[in-house]
Amino acid sequence: xxxxxxxxxxxxxxxxxxxxxxxxxxxxxxxxxxxxxxxxxxxxxxxxxxxxxxxxxxxxxxxxxxxxxxxxxxxxxxxxxxxxxxxxxxxxxxxxxxxxxxxxxxxxxxxxxxxxxxxxxxxxxxxxxxxxxxxxxxxxxxxxxxxxxxxxxxxxxxxxxxxxxxxxxxxxxxxxxxxxxxxxxxxxxxxxxxxxxxxxxxxxxxxxxxxxxxxxxxxxxxxxxxxxxxxxxxxxxxxxxxxxxxxxxxxxxxxxxxxx
Amino acid sequence: xxxxxxxxxxxxxxxxxxxxxxxxxxxxxxxxxxxxxxxxxxxxxxxxxxxxxxxxxxxxxxxxxxxxxxxxxxxxxxxxxxxxxxxxxxxxxxxxxxxxxxxxxxxxxxxxxxxxxxxxxxxxxxxxxxxxxxxxxxxxxxxxxxxxxxxxxxxxxxxxxxxxxxxxxxxxxxxxxxxxxxxxxxxxxxxxxxxxxxxxxxxxxxxxxxxxxxxxxxxxxxxxxxxxxxxxxxxxxxxxxxxxxxxxxxxxxxxxxxxx
Numbered sequence: 001x002x003x004x005x006x007x008x009x010x011x012x013x014x015x016x017x018x019x020x021x022x023x024x025x026x027x028x029x030x031x032x033x034x035x036x037x038x039x040x041x042x043x044x045x046x047x048x049x050x051x052x053x054x055x056x057x058x059x060x061x062x063x064x065x066x067x068x069x070x071x072x073x074x075x076x077x078x079x080x081x082x083x084x085x086x087x088x089x090x091x092x093x094x095x096x097x098x099x100x101x102x103x104x105x106x107x108x109x110x111x112x113x114x115x116x117x118x119x120x121x122x123x124x125x126x127x128x129x130x131x132x133x134x135x136x137x138x139x140x141x142x143x144x145x146x147x148x149x150x151x152x153x154x155x156x157x158x159x160x161x162x163x164x165x166x167x168x169x170x171x172x173x174x175x176x177x178x179x180x181x182x183x184x185x186x187x188x189x190x191x192x193x194x195x196x197x198x199x200x201x202x203x204x205x206x207x208x209x210x211x212x213x214x215x216x217x218x219x220x221x222x223x224x225x226x227x228x229x230x231x232x233x234x235x236x237x238x239x240x241x242x243x244x245x246x247x248x249x250x251x252x253x254x255x256x257x258x259x260x
Numbered sequence: 261x262x263x264x265x266x267x268x269x270x271x272x273x274x275x276x277x278x279x280x281x282x283x284x285x286x287x288x289x290x291x292x293x294x295x296x297x298x299x300x301x302x303x304x305x306x307x308x309x310x311x312x313x314x315x316x317x318x319x320x321x322x323x324x325x326x327x328x329x330x331x332x333x334x335x336x337x338x339x340x341x342x343x344x345x346x347x348x349x350x351x352x353x354x355x356x357x358x359x360x361x362x363x364x365x366x367x368x369x370x371x372x373x374x375x376x377x378x379x380x381x382x383x384x385x386x387x388x389x390x391x392x393x394x395x396x397x398x399x400x401x402x403x404x405x406x407x408x409x410x411x412x413x414x415x416x417x418x419x420x421x422x423x424x425x426x427x428x429x430x431x432x433x434x435x436x437x438x439x440x441x442x443x444x445x446x447x448x449x450x451x452x453x454x455x456x457x458x459x460x461x462x463x464x465x466x467x468x469x470x471x472x473x474x475x476x477x478x479x480x481x482x483x484x485x486x487x488x489x490x491x492x493x494x495x496x497x498x499x500x501x502x503x504x505x506x507x508x509x510x511x512x513x514x515x516x517x518x519x520x
Contacts (some may be wrong), residue, residue, distance in 0.1 A: 021393045068484070078393060091484055092496035111456055117463060123455045124268035139504050160446045161453075163488045167458040167498075168453045170475030172432035177469035177512060179428035186420045192370055192411060193382045193421075194465050199372055200429040201461035205454050206377075214372050215430030224328070224351055228423045237508055238427075242336045244504060245431045248497055254438060 001142060004056070005029045005044070005072055007065035010113035011088050015146075016044045017064060018121035022145040027059045057081040061142075063107060068092050075100045084093050084135055090162035093155040105130040105139050108153070110161060112169050121146050127153035127161065178238055210252060217249035227228035262318070265289045266334055266431060267325035268296035270373035271348050275325060275406075276304045278381035282405040287319045317341040321402075323367060328352050335360045344395055350422035353415040354389050365390040365399050368413070370421060372429050374396070381406050387413040387421065438498055470512060477509035 001024045005016050010030035020026055021157065026046035031037035034050040041048035049055065050208045055078070062078050064071055065088040078085055079100035086105035097104035106129040111119060117244060126143035128150060130136035142152040153161065176197055182188045216224035225246055232239045261284045265276050268291035281288055286306035291297035294310040299427050301308035309315065315338070315354035324331055325348040338345055338361035346365035347357060357364035366389040371379060388410060390396035395410065403410040413421065436457055463472045474482035485506055487517045493497045 012322055013490075040393045053458070069304065080401060112459055112463070114463065114467075114472055114474075117466070119459065125452045127452070136514075140320045142419055149451070150453070151449070152456040153448075153452075157446055157448055160442055161448060164439040164442040164448075165456055165492050166475050166477075166488060167442065167503070168471070169456050170477065170509065171435045172319060172457075173460055173464070174505055174509050174512065175427045175431045175435075175471055177463050178508075179321065179424040180469055182420060182427065188413075188417055188421060188424075189411070190468070191409070193424060193480065194388070195409075196371055196425055196429050197432075197464060199379065200433055201457045203372070203374065203377060204433065204436050204457060207374075209433050209440055210449070211346045212374055213430070213433055214374075214439065215426050217426075217430065217434075227419070228426060231419060231423050237511075239514060240427070241431075241504060241508065244501060245434055248438075248501065248516050249430065249434050252492060258333070 001023070001060045002058070003026050004059040004062050005040070005046070005151065006062060006078070007031060008033070008040040009065065010115055011109065012063075012065035013040055013043075013115060014111060014113045014119055014121070015063070015088060015107075017038060018146040020044050024142075024145070026058075028054075028056055030055070054058075055081065057083070059083055061086065063088065072096050072099070075104075084138070086130075086139065090127075090158055090165065093159075094131060098131050100187050102131060103135055105135050106153075106155070106158065107139055107143065108158060110165065112165075123150055124149050125149045127151050129153060129155060129158065153241065154233055175241075179243070182238075212251060213252065215249070217246040219255040220250055220253065261285070262287050262320045264316070264319040264322050265300075265306070265325065266322060266338070267291060268293070268300040269325065269327075270375055271369065272325035272373060272380055273300055273303075274381070275323070275367075275369060276300060276375045278406040279402075284402075284405070286315055286498055288314075290315070312337050312491060317343070319343055320444070321346065323348065332356050335364075339409050344398070345401065346390075350387075350418055350425065353419075354391060354430065355415065358391050362391060363395055366413075366415070366418065367403065368418060369407075371427065372425075382408050385409045385411055387411050387418055389415060389418065394495075398508050413499060435501075438501070442498075473509060473512065475509070477506040478513040480510050480513065 003024050004027050026044040028047045028049050029037050029041040030049050037050050039047035062085045064074050070090050071087050075097050084103040085101050086107040106125040109124045111124045124147050126147045128139045263284050264287050286304040288307045288309050289301040290309050291298050295309035322345045324334050328349050331347050335357050345361050346367040356407050368387040370385045384407050386407045388399045464497040
């Protein structure tokens with residue numbers, strides 16, 4: 001397919017590379033910032049543009065991969081070309097595009113992307129939605145060229161996924177940070193915890209989290225929890241987090257069978 | 261080395277296998293439960309015992325790998341044999357053993373173990389402590405036969421590690437559970453989030469967590485956070501967790517440079 005990429009951020013960069021590697025042609029890369037457009041277009045062997053007047057209408061698909069707030073305005077200016085328009089946002093509804101085009105879709109890769117780290121796109125779940133069945137099928141086919149994991153997901157479901165991703169990714173990463181801070185305060189190397197972090201995430205690849213919960217809270221081991229709170233003495237924020245999450249785990253432990 | 265294993269739980273099982281695979285001889289496996297002792301002893305090609313009277317004193321090392329509460333009593337009954345005694349507990353001080361022997365040590369593998377899942381012991385950080393330098397060197401040498409990652413860690417530091425592991429492992433696993441519950445309530449497959457969970461843990465293998473924090477909180481994106489809270493409407497516990505961790509991330513984002 002001939003694809004036009006709007007945006008040059010983390011998602012645009014990784015998605016663009018996956019599409020190009022799957023044999024698709026990246027016609028143009030648009031970014032307000034001409035340098036960013038030029039850099040990504042260079043990698044994707046497409047044309048860099050930073051003005052809407054330079055859009056080449058000879059494309060099969062516009063992929064909008066920019067900040068949520070700017071999606072609507074971009075869609076309104078692309079609609080005149082009458083080609084399908086998709087966005088890649090977890091938190092934006094399909095209806096935002098449908099105001100401007102009857103060929104609207106969502107092409108949402110459910111993963112966390114950093115420019116500094118390669119991602120194996122084959123394992124990235126692609127969440128597809130479209131305003132008609134033909135476009136849905138086209139997008140599913142396109143998604144299957146870059147990923148082994150393609151789902152049809154409604155706008156309502158996608159909002160839940162986006163929220164759940166905060167619990168599954170953003171909050172755990174903050175807790176990694178809290179653990180790293182604790183270690184640093186006691187001259188301990190964060191490398192001591194890195195294998196544990198990876199194994200914890202690896203365990204739930206096969207199991208449900210409730211079935212592999214470990215630690216003092218799920219055993220309701222009050223002695224250890226009291227000792228931990230003593231060690232946190234003076235750190236109000238970490239104490240509040242410790243108490244809240246421990247209480248939640250105790251409740252979970254009482255409600256469900258778990259491996260202790 | 262000739263090693264006697266006291267216990268047959270997750271740590272004893274994985275540690276025993278790693279020691280045997282490294283060429284050490286497991287002389288005996290003790291468990292109060294004769295069936296558990298027999299099963300593990302069978303795998304480790306040692307003798308199963310479930311009575312202290314059957315302890316074979318012809319061993320180089322007693323490894324106590326049982327519930328924290330029971331360590332002291334077991335140490336007191338093993339001390340008469342005058343061989344080195346170590347425990348494998350994160351939360352128990354060296355002093356607990358030193359009451360009974362001058363050859364006391366700690367041999368703590370910092371990892372989460374489940375019987376149903378193999379662990380590559382080479383990557384497991386081994387935290388060593390001993391009551392004298394000779395024993396410390398012996399334990400470090402023993403640890404290096406099963407792991408590439410051996411650290412000398414004091415009892416005070418080990419307590420911090422044990423606490424930090426709750427933040428790095430037990431709490432994130434609970435948050436995986438919360439995300440899985442959200443998905444289940446909306447007929448969504450947990451497989452949608454599994455790659456994200458793994459990638460989030462993989463990212464901090466090279467980077468510090470604060471440098472790779474993503475999501476609405478670190479951007480202080482109030483619009484998205486308000487939308488998320490609306491979606492959580494009615495779930496008091498998840499709302500409290502969402503607010504508390506988001507506030508902590510906002511503070512972290514203000515204090516430190518992060519990749520957004």
